[in-house]
Amino acid sequence: MTPKAETQPIVSLRERILSATDDLFRKQGIRGVGVETIAEAAGTNKMTLYRYFTSKDELIAEWLRGIIAQKDAEWDELSATYKGRPEEHLQEWSRRLAHKLAEMEKRGSILHTVIAELPEPDHPARRIIQEYKRREHRRVKRLCDEAGFQDANLAANLFYLMLEGATNCVQCVGTTQIGEHLVQLVDMMIENNRSQGRRRQPL
């Protein structure tokens, strides 16, 4: 028996647990799902699950890290593709978000949902999400700096408000127009920025 053959099934059970976690948390919320239900959906039992994740909180944290790693990877990919073209990067970002809004209509943004479900201010999951959001905000700020917005702080916050707002209000007002208008507004900001010589304002 080689070490590879020995570790292979362990890795895949871990993945199966995380995949079941993702499915159940998205459908039923974090608080509504117990560790036993997750273990069962992954084809294992609670005791085995605890060999991989010592507590439900650790499972939540690890599941979140996976979601955030994907988001970071997407950002890195955009950064590579649009290197030196910060305006197009921002536009492409808004277009991708507009596409994602339809699927958020059912349950809203998963990160916002987690924040809402975990009221404890020092819950590790909150910290993971806050760190990601701050990182995302700094990236937007850097792009606005690069794009030469007159007031890059203000422009970055406007982008951020619109993007956070879009993921938030689709659940209530619906996606009709929101995605389309988001793209249109970001395009306008970029266009206004390009003609800023004629104007005093960053938007």
Add this chain to the structure above:
Amino acid sequence: MTPKAETQPIVSLRERILSATDDLFRKQGIRGVGVETIAEAAGTNKMTLYRYFTSKDELIAEWLRGIIAQKDAEWDELSATYKGRPEEHLQEWSRRLAHKLAEMEKRGSILHTVIAELPEPDHPARRIIQEYKRREHRRVKRLCDEAGFQDANLAANLFYLMLEGATNCVQCVGTTQIGEHLVQLVDMMIENNRSQGRRRQPL
């Protein structure tokens, strides 16, 4: 014994239950708090609580109706004060929200939290919130119409995105600048609208 003397304590117990509900739901989330805990905090017991609210869902719905009634009342008050002055109305609205952001930093907007905590798509609480949000969106749209924005739909969605975004991102990015920038951006939109003769765009 007059009917008044008989009903008085009943009314006030109902209020006490709703007040305990508000306190506990805000601090610990909806799912984290049981009906027994609420009854105890209100100085009564579960059986008596069920004489006023037949289920936890009904208690949630009634508590939400109270919160929304306050928001509607504030909106009506603003509408009366700024009758015929839609631009100032929008500006005052953004200023009030900016003031409220600091208290939202701890737990976020209560309506967003409730939506996140109740994943069932047909939960009565979701419907109550969605109706309120749509009503709020229509009010903003009406003000943008009155204010004469060239594209009132787009302007209304921009206001709405910024306001939803502001209540959302304070929990992650913090209130530093967000409230201030929100006010500044709304002022810019109004100013741009006033000079729209010289421009083609609604923002």
